[in-house]
Amino acid sequence: MQQDWINALVGGLIIGFAVSLMLYLNGRITGISGIIYGALNVPKNDMRWRFFFVAGLFFGGIFLKMYKPDLFSGGLSTNMWTVVIAGLLVGFGTVLGSGCTSGHGVCGISRLSPRSLIATILFISVGVVSVFIFKRIGIL
Amino acid sequence: MKNSVSALVVGFIFSVGLGISGMTQPQKVFGFLDIFGNWDPSLIFVMIGAIIVHFIAFRIIKKNQKPLFSNHWHVPTKNEITPALIIGSTLFGIGWGLGGYCPGPAIVSLASSEIRPIIFVISMICGMYLFKILDSKYKYKR
Numbered sequence: 001m002q003q004d005w006i007n008a009l010v011g012g013l014i015i016g017f018a019v020s021l022m023l024y025l026n027g028r029i030t031g032i033s034g035i036i037y038g039a040l041n042v043p044k045n046d047m048r049w050r051f052f053f054v055a056g057l058f059f060g061g062i063f064l065k066m067y068k069p070d071l072f073s074g075g076l077s078t079n080m081w082t083v084v085i086a087g088l089l090v091g092f093g094t095v096l097g098s099g100c101t102s103g104h105g106v107c108g109i110s111r112l113s114p115r116s117l118i119a120t121i122l123f124i125s126v127g128v129v130s131v132f133i134f135k136r137i138g139i140l
Numbered sequence: 141m142k143n144s145v146s147a148l149v150v151g152f153i154f155s156v157g158l159g160i161s162g163m164t165q166p167q168k169v170f171g172f173l174d175i176f177g178n179w180d181p182s183l184i185f186v187m188i189g190a191i192i193v194h195f196i197a198f199r200i201i202k203k204n205q206k207p208l209f210s211n212h213w214h215v216p217t218k219n220e221i222t223p224a225l226i227i228g229s230t231l232f233g234i235g236w237g238l239g240g241y242c243p244g245p246a247i248v249s250l251a252s253s254e255i256r257p258i259i260f261v262i263s264m265i266c267g268m269y270l271f272k273i274l275d276s277k278y279k280y281k282r
Contacts, residue, residue, distance in 0.1 A: 004162060004182040011161020012189020018154035019190065020197035025146040027207030028214045030154060032244040037268050052144040054247060056151020061251025063152070064159035071159045072252035073167075080259060086239025087246075087260040089231050091267025094243060097228020098216075098282050101163075101242040102154075104229075105187055110194035111215070118221055119229040124173075126233025131173040134238060140170060 019106055031103020032057075033094035082139060097123075142209040155248045161186040164249050166240025173237055224282045 019030040026049065039050040064071050094100040097119055099108065104123075108116020134140040162168045162183060171180030206212055236242055241249070241260055249257035274280070 004168075004180070005185055008161050008182045008185035009189045011157045011159070011163070012186040012191075013193055014157030014160065015154055015186065016190035016193025016197070018150050018157055019194050020201065021153070022146070022150045023194075023198065023207070023215075024201045024204075025150070025208050026143055026214075027210040027212065029216065030150065032242075032247070033268075036243060036247075036265070037272075040265070040268055040272060049143045049147040053147035053151040056148040056153075057155045057244065057247045058151075058251055059148075060152045060155020060159070061164075061248040064156065064164070064248070065251050065253070068159065069252075071162075071164055072249055072254070073165060078256075080256075082238060083256050083259045084263045086235045086241070087263025088267040088270070089235025090239065090241065090243060090246070090260075091235075091264035091269075092271050093228045093231030093233075093235055093267075095228070095268050095271045096224050096280065096282065097230075097232055098218075098225060100232060100244070101236075102244055106190045106194060108216075109187075110191050110198050113216070114219060115221060115225055119225055122226065122229040123233035123236060126230050127173045127237040128175050130234045130237025131170055132176050135174070135177060139238070 015102075015106065016110075019102070019110075029103055029107040031099050031107060033091075033100040034098070034103055037095045079139075093123075146209060154244065157190075158245050158248050161189075163242070164245045164252075169236070169240040222281055224280050228282075 022028055022030045035050050035053055039047060039054070090100075099116065099119060104116040104119040109120060131140060158164055163186060168180065168183060171178065172183040174180070202213070239260055241257070243264060246257055246260050246264060250261060
């Protein structure tokens with residue numbers, strides 16, 4: 001239990017460093033949903049760094065898989081429809097709401113952006129209510 | 141090109157941070173959101189850790205005239221609370237509670253060579269495309 005807290009904090013500090021590096025070097029916020037959506041959307045000259053960023057995420061995943069495969073344990077629901085609907089909601093919702101856990105939850109709150117503060121409070125509390133309901137009706 | 145290399149490096153570091161923190165394990169996310177059940181609050185420290193670092197770093201970095209590899213800052217300045225922000229964040233919260241993945245950990249988990257993260261990411265991109273199609277028609281104020 002205590003180890004989980006330490007891991008969470010260390011992971012968080014690393015994430016904070018990565019996000020700050022992105023700001024220092026490229027002048028951008030590290031919002032994953034925005035970076036991916038931009039890659040589907042924007043003019044060509046703004047594309048390449050987005051694909052490189054996603055590639056970095058993926059290579060990081062391969063590194064983790066090699067050295068600590070149990071970081072991917074405790075997977076998603078085995079019901080494929082649940083996975084599909086969750087993915088659709090996350091994709092549509094994060095773009096409509098201009099951000100996700102990284103863009104609003106980390107970058108936005110650090111800037112004290114009122115939009116990000118409200119978005120973060122909302123998606124966490126809605127997540128709490130959702131898990132409560134989905135557990136009661138037997139989806140989770 | 142410098143922009144792309146730095147994005148690659150940042151992506152890698154970010155990904156390792158996500159993995160260490162526990163965010164790539166949906167069961168931990170369910171535990172974090174399950175306040176009324178068997179609550180596991182540990183993931184709150186991910187946000188606390190990241191915000192402590194970035195809260196300070198943001199203020200130092202923004203004193204520079206411009207970023208190292210760009211001519212200007214690309215930081216959002218909008219302040220208006222729009223219906224899109226509210227509805228979008230609500231839909232995201234439902235999806236997060238249902239799937240246990242937010243966008244970053246979903247991409248990182250593609251490397252786990254499991255089928256479910258792949259299905260999740262494909263669906264997530266379809267959701268974004270759906271927004272793109274609707275947005276080109278209705279021009280949502282985000």
